[in-house]
Amino acid sequence: MNTINGEILWVDDEIESLKSQILFLKNKGYMVEAVSNGYDALELIPKKHFDVVLLDESMPGMTGLEVLQKIKAEWPLLPVVMVTKNEAENIMEEAIGAQISDYLIKPVNPNQVLLSLKKIMEGKRLVSEKTTSNYQQEFRNLFMALNDRPNHEEWRELYRKLVFWELEMTKSGSTEMMEVLQSQKSEANTEFFKYVSKNYADWISGKSEAPLLSHKVFKEKVAPSLKAGTPTFLVVIDNFRYDQWKAIQPLLSQYFQLEEEDTFYSILPTATQYCRNALFAGLLPVDIEKQFPNEWKNDEDEGGKNLYEDVFLEAQLKRLRLDSLKMQYVKITNNEHAKALEDNIHNYLRNDLTVIVYNFVDMLSHARTEMEVLKELAGDEASYRSLTLSWFEHSPLFGALRKIADKDIQLLITTDHGTQKVRTPSKVIGDRATTTNLRYKHGRNLQYEDRDVLAFRDPKLAGLPRPNVSSTFIFAKEDVFLCYPNNYNHYVNYYRNTFQHGGISLEEMIVPVVKLRSK
Known part of the structure; x- marks a missing residue:
């Protein structure tokens, strides 16, 4: 029994002249039904299953474009290939606008038709x-x-x-x-x-050559691009992985030209209060604490941990002798702020540097406690990317960037760290002062599985402040997440297969920094 590759409806008022073409397709395993006008085609489509319609554009009575509109109104998912003698641009544009699957100019040879069918059905x-x-x-x-x-x-x-x-x-x-x-x-x-x-x-x-780390990114990747009179926008998206950048890149490429795509290594722990403060300060956390003792906050300290990013950035600009540039820092933490950014984006063109910090994950999940929502929507990496793409496409951030895409601007996009989908629980025992993070912890007298973590008994060796005299930092490996023995099974089930950060993985540590220009 011969395999049927597909069922085709061919609509053409000169169908008699196409017998050899139809025979060729039948010999290639396609079932072909032929009709000579649009009325017969529209009557036949609901009665039989067709994989593709080959539709002549120029027919008496009802034109191909009229038939196409009716097909797309009733059967929007049915692929249609427009076949025409007419090469007029407006005809092509109208057909493409009506979402045809392909466009063939007469006279077509059998192999052209075959290639089109293969592309649609077997692509x-x-x-x-x-x-x-x-x-x-x-x-x-x-x-x-x-x-x-x-x-x-x-x-x-x-x-x-x-x-x-x-x-x-x-x-x-x-x-x-x-x-x-x-x-x-x-x-x-x-x-x-x-x-x-x-x-x-x-x-x-400094004992060995280091990769580009968080605290060097501004100096190495942003500062060389800055100059008075050319507006530069630095967009820092929270929790933004390299694969998520690749997901949104096609959207941005419609409006901006990619000049450089690079990555850097996020410092440990891959958590916002450490990485983003280091990015803006141009310093490791241990040095931020020394130079800004009132602004630096450790995990257990009261108050927000990233409230002084603008202060840190101003100090770095001064060190780099760029403090004469007009700089503005904007932080987006909710949709109201985001809409205000979109409405007022043209005002920022007066700046030499506009820094936009966009709390991407917070915007997605509305609150970090609603983990189940994000867990269902982003069950794996592919759906997490898809969710990122959907969010970005409809976000006020993308709307704002589109509004200024026709201006002569530089756009840099980066992040503080990525995220890792956690699957493997590991027990940790600590006292009340031990931090609650799932991918890293610090505290006194920590007990943990050595094989699951990188530990620093002296945090300064990792460039980190020492919150207490006997504080140890531990960072989870691969897809491990750290849980206390109390109510262990509940928390394991609650957090398994969620996206977390703070530990050591390619996804958390190797993150994007890209430079684009207006087209």
Whole structure:
């Protein structure tokens, strides 16, 4: 029995002249029904299942465009290929605007029609097969790179490739190869944890060459771009991973030209009060505490931990001798602030530098306690990216950026740290002063599983303040989350498969910093 590749409805007033084409398609495994006018086509469509309609544009009685409008009104998901002698631009634009799947100019040869049908009906399968084949060839290269003791630059490139393949696999829908990729990503995080554990203290002390870290990002990536008279917008999106940047990049590329895409290493702990303060101060947390004893807050201190970012930034600008530039700092923590930003964005064009801190995760989940909502909406990395894309596309932030896209501006987008989906619980015992974070903790007399964490008994070795004389910092590896023994099972079930930050993983530590310009 021959396999049927698809059922086609071909609508053309000169259908008799297409017999050889129809025979060619039938020999290729397609069932073809032919009619000579739009009325017969509209009568036939609800009675039979068709995969694609081949529609002539120029027909007496009812034109192809009129038939197309009626098809899209009644059966919007039915693919239509417009076939026409008319190359007039307005005809093409009207057909494309009505969401045709393809456009063929007469005379068409049989292979053109076949290619169009394959693209529409078998495109996803063909893409999936090609993606799978390409990844299988790349798999060995990635495996060898993982086992070749990569340095910090090679780790960034390796992570970039893993994200590339994850996005490709998501598009192609290849579930089997996605499982292989996830396994490879997990292995990469295991090796990355070992690498960071071995080298982090030396990076902080300067004993070995360090990657670009949070506290150097402004000086290295932002400051060189600043100049009086050219408005620069620095957008810092909270909890923004590299794969989330790749998800929104196509939207921004419609309005801005990408000049540079880079990544940097977020400092430990990969938490806002440490990373973002370091970004704006241009200092490690231990040095921020020394220079700003009244503004720096440790985890257990009362009050907000990121209330002085503008103060830190002004001090850094002064150190860099950029304090003559007109700078404005804007913090977005709710939708009212976001709408005000969109409404007033043109006012910021008077500044040399406008810094916009956008609390992205807070905006998504409305409150951190509503974790179940985010958990359902973002069950895995692909849906988390999809949620990011949907949020950004409809956000006042994107609306604001679109409003100034036609001005001569520079746009830099970065973050404080990423997030990791946690799956593996690990028990920690501490006293009342122990912090409650799931991916890192500090306190006195901590008891923990050595294999699950990187520990610093002297926080200064990690560039961190020492809240108490005997404070120890611990950072969770890979997808581990740290739980107390009390009510253990409840908290394990509550937090498992949620996105957390503060620990050591590729997703949390290697994060984007990108530079764009108006087109």
